[in-house]
Amino acid sequence: MLAPLSLIVAAFASAVVAAGNAPAGVTDTVILQYALTLEHLEAAFYKEALEKFNASQFASGGEQHALFAQIADHEATHVKVLESILGDQATKACNYSFPYTDLQGFKSLAQILEGVGVTAYLGAAQFISDPDTLTAAGSILTTEARHAAWLATTNGGDPWPGAFDTPLAFSQVFSLAAPFITSCPSTNPTLPVKAFPGLTLSSPSNGSLKPGSNVTLEVSSAYNATTETPLYVAFLTGTSVVFAPYSANQSFVIPMGVNSTGTIYAVITSSNSSASDDNTVAGPVILQFSAQYPENVVAGSSTGNGTGLPGTDSGSDGGSSSTGGSADTGAGVALTPRALAAACIALLVATAL
Structure with missing residues (x-):
């Protein structure tokens, strides 16, 4: 029953x-x-x-x-x-x-x-x-x-x-x-949000974007590194997050654990156990994977060098507040019970x- x-x-x-x-x-x-x-x-x-x-x-x-x-x-x-x-x-x-x-x-x-x-x-x-x-x-x-x-x-x-x-x-x-x-109108309420520095994902040399592809993520000039804290690429896919080590301007392999279908969001984080606003350093960038159509593309970039999203290093006026190393497999963690x-x-x- x-x-x-x-x-x-x-x-x-x-x-x-x-x-x-x-x-x-x-x-x-x-x-x-x-x-x-x-x-x-x-x-x-x-x-x-x-x-x-x-x-x-x-x-x-x-x-x-x-x-x-x-x-x-x-x-x-x-x-x-x-x-x-x-x-x-x-x-x-x-x-x-x-x-x-x-x-x-x-x-x-x-x-x-x-x-x-x-x-x-x-x-x-x-x-x-x-x-x-x-x-x-x-x-x-x-x-x-x-x-x-x-x-x-x-x-x-x-x-x-x-x-x-x-x-x-x-x-x-x-x-x-x-x-x-x-x-935005100056009278708009100020929301407790901000725009993170943008990311640009390079297209793989063979034109196919999928787990196992070797790519590079570049952070916009709005990002200033202030610590030696290790950074990670977090791939948000469904209710899971898959991590790979990140080093600025160095290529890395998209982990095999990343879901290979549909829209994937990637951010740079200072944590390899969660991907929240508190630890996001840059991004997101949008990737489109497709199991049905193997020739995938970078669908968008939060800096505008992809095919979808245009570039900016700051948020909107008035209405809202301001606006790796390689790895063959990534560490994957489920989202919190709260998110699920x-x-x-x-x-x-x-x-x-």
Whole structure:
């Protein structure tokens, strides 16, 4: 006999509470403002693209304009709902710059942004205390995941990365969003996030990105090494993190333990046991692996030298705060029970809707 859903949720909720409290300054209101910051960006992104490309251009590119218009409507609705919840505490839209020049570039960037949205809601879910807020966030999360899956398929990739999506921490997510933000209203609330120095991942010489590939990660000029603390590349894949030793500007081998399907996020950390905002030194950089299509590419870079994300060394104005050695195999650790429980709760909330 199946256990009642309420008992399953309660069991996972207990694990979340026992694991600790939210980061300093993070409340349900702050999480909603953080979510609205991202939704404003997505809504502006689709609005701009639909004004730039008409239905005939979508059709010429083999795409359905109406489906992208639906996604744009979803993002605009998310903005309206979050604004209505926050009232006079709502974050206002910023000014943005998106680097695509053609329809394919728009589609590729859309896939990246939707994926970042999924990681943002998933990473924040564990810190939401109000059940109604958690349900609202969960319902947005599942919609963002559907967008990401459809866009991945549209771009010729796999519709899902594996059995689990990847939760990212607040500043890790903001570091991926900040390059698109050029300025924000000075009246916007200041969020407890920052943009980490960017990363650029070199493409393998044979053009195929996969576990076992020899690559180089370069940190942007915004990073200044102040200690001799050992550094590591942390590959965040689903609910696991796989580590490899890192030395600046030296090549290393992507560990065989890294999941070889879908979107992988990599950061430089000062720890080889966790990858949090507290120990992240630079990144993330986005990698696209595909088991179905073996010729993989670097999908994006937090400094803009990949194909997806443009460069910046600082965060946005006004709205938010500032913005290895080689290894054939990497040390892998599971994410904390708190993070895994958050992923399961989000899934259960979505099932219960």
